[in-house]
Amino acid sequence: MTQVGEGQEASESAPQVMTFGAPTVGEILAERYELAQHINDDSAGRQVWRGVDVILRRPVAVVLRYPGGDSAMEMLQAAVAASRVIHPSLVGVYDAIDEADRAYVVREWVDGESLREIVAEELLDPTRTTAVAHAVADAVAAMHATGMVHGNIHPGTVLIGDDGRVVVADARADSADTPETDVRATGGILYFALTGHWPHTEAGRSTLPDAVRDAGGAIAAPRQVRAGVPAYLDDLTMDLLDPRLALPAADVLAAELARLDSAAEEQYYEDAGPLRLLSATREVVSGAPGVPPEPPRTAIRKIAAGVAGLLAIAVAGLLFGISALANGDDDPTDLPSNSPAAAAPSGSTDGATAPKPQNFALRADQVRVVDPPDGDRSGLDDVAKVVDGNDNTGWETSGYKNAKFGNLKPGMGILIDLGQPRTVSSVQVTLSAPGVSAELRTGDQDPGDSSSGDDAIVRTYKTVGQPLEGFDATKMSFNAFEPDQKYQFLLFFITEMPATSDGPFPFKIGVQEIVVAGLS
Incomplete structure (x- = not known):
């Protein structure tokens, strides 16, 4: 199992793997990351370990390099930069630590x-x-x-x-x-x-x-x-x-x-x-070197x-391709000094760059739970946690006997009011478990926080793009927005849930975070 990519060829100066004083099984780094198994050594001479975050009790991959200090600066800077980009197809980076004699990066473990x-x-x-x-x-x-x-x-x-x-x-x-x-x-x-x-x-x-x-x-x-x-x-x-x-x-x-x-x-x-x-x-x-022009x-x-x-x-x-930054800060001065400047749009004659979509700052009063009238409108609390910037907190449905909300209703969702019509480029939803079927809908108004209002939303809102059926990851991204259309009301609507617990009502799901990006 490879947990760090054997990337491009290592340079001749790549460090050799350290044997004397190397870490051992059971050692805890930074009083948090317990080393469980040495997996392999990558092409740059770094040790790759499977570990456990003893605080959050989750598996992690630990990539160690000897020595730390200046020689590990590129690795650490790359890890810090990568940690700011949240995307379902990028491995999550959790930590980057320099201890002088060694440096290490802690990131998501992928089975x-x-x-x-x-x-x-x-x-x-x-x-x-x-x-x-x-x-x-x-x-x-x-x-x-x-x-x-x-x-x-x-x-x-x-x-x-x-x-x-x-x-x-x-x-x-x-x-x-x-x-x-x-x-x-x-x-x-x-x-x-x-x-x-x-x-x-x-x-x-x-x-x-x-x-x-x-x-x-x-x-x-x-x-x-x-x-x-x-x-x-x-x-x-x-x-x-x-x-x-x-x-x-x-x-x-x-x-x-x-x-x-x-x-x-x-x-x-x-x-x-x-x-x-x-x-x-x-x-x-x-000017491609050594390549004759092709007819x-x-x-x-x-x-x-x-x-x-x-x-x-x-x-x-x-x-396409706009991702949420982990700290919500889009200040370009925070980017690495060698980051390339944004290219001018195709066909631009004045060198001006197109405006970049940014994550909207959503408040607690801009989100609420939508529960169709066949539901009992229970489980409406904690919805503010889906916009608190913390993936470890969120809103959770009640438990049901089967994946389709016990056949009591078509689903449940979270309504997002952007405050005014805006150009939207993406909506990313972080869930507590994979296996969810859901869709994104949009409408012209919020008829009110009531059973009748929720019923009107579910009946009249139109789907944006294609529904995601049995999604096999915990981060859903919706990107099929029309560039010439503005959106104010968005509904993330769950239609099926996985079994996430034991007992008579095992089907439930948590929505940990919702991030909406676009132009103001």
């Missing part, structure tokens, strides 16, 4: 394996490959939205949990890393999942086998290495690895992969493939699928 280990046993099929790349692009877009770069996208840093969750770990960008290197490496993830090879020249050096190449060094397409790769996935992978082509932004790539992921079983995609991310006449990057190619796709895809990408590219 599962790295993509590197999984592909070593069996290549992924195209559908699973698309889903994994979608999660990676989502995570990268979330980091880029806050001005940060991951810098270490690699099969060893992509973890796939036993519950199917895909997360990215071990961010450690340096001055040579840019948003483009992250996007290019995401293309490398696609190539590796499909072929078992990593494109060294295009995506970064590695101990993994290099991509298959011809006598001239040109990379072989996945379809040339392995049968059964759809043309559209082959094209997308090769576009991302081609130095002659301009790369899409991470949020645009994530939107395209989301479309392919959700439409993986639609027959017309298998026939001709979707419209490419790039224009039909692909843009050749000038423009045209990609004739099905008109209906192509136009719909292009519109979806354009909309999602404006709004």
Whole structure:
């Protein structure tokens, strides 16, 4: 089990693993983190341990580096920066400590394996490959939205949990890393999942086998290495690895992969493939060293699928990838000094940057529980805790005999009043357990905190995007908002719950935190 990614090749100066004075099983670090098992050593010479947070009683991964001090500064700074980005496809970072003789980072423990280990046993099929790349692009877009770069996208840093969750770990960008290197490496993830090879020249050096190449060094397409790769996935992978082509932004790539992921079983995609991310006449990057210009190619796709895809990408590219900062502080002066400045919008002529969505500061009086009239309107207390900035506190439903609220009502939810109509880009909900079915709805007014008012809300509010059924993680994100529409009233509505306790009423769920982001 890999709990820290064996990232890009370690430099020749990477520290060796310390043996004398090394930690032992049972040792407690910082009077809080008990070391339980030495898992492995990563490519940079750091020890990786499974541990337990003895205060919160939860498993953690502890990454130790010898020595600490100045030599560990990059690791610690990267961990602090990553801790500010909350996203379901990013491993949560809990702590970063420097003790001079050693330094260590404490982060979320993921039960599962790295993509590197999984592909070593069996290549992924195209559908699973698309889903994994979608999660990676989502995570990268979330980091880029806050001005940060991951810098270490690699099969060893992509973890796939036993519950199917895909997360990215071990961010450690340096001055040579840019948003483009992250996007290019995401293309490398696609190539590796499909072929078992990593494109060294295009995506970064590695101990993994290099991509298959011809006598001239040109990379072989996945379809040339392995049968059964759809043309559209082959094209997308090769576009991302081609130095002659301009790369899409991470949020645009994530939107395209989301479309392919959700439409993986639609027959017309298998026939001709979707419209490419790039224009039909692909843009050749000038000055790519050692690469002759490629004659423009045209990609004739099905008109209906192509136009719909292009519109979806354009909309999602404006709004996708905004993540909640753990401390709610969006002050750009708090970002690392090497964080790249936000790029000017495409087509901008005056160098001005587009306004960045921010998390709305929600008060307790802006949220309330919605319980349809068939319910008894019990369990309405503590709802203010869903906007207190603390994932460890929240509101919880009562217990029920079955997942669908005992068949007494269609569900329960939390109404959010933004105070005035606003442009919304995302709503993120943190739950106490996975396995929830829920949806996000919107309406024009709040008819009142009463049984009749709740009934009117449930009957009249319209769904935003697609419902999430049996969601296998604890952080739900809703992003399907129209850019030219303003929203004031949002309803997070739960329709099914998991069994989270024993006894005659085991079905219940807690909503720990709700974060809404957008433009004022």
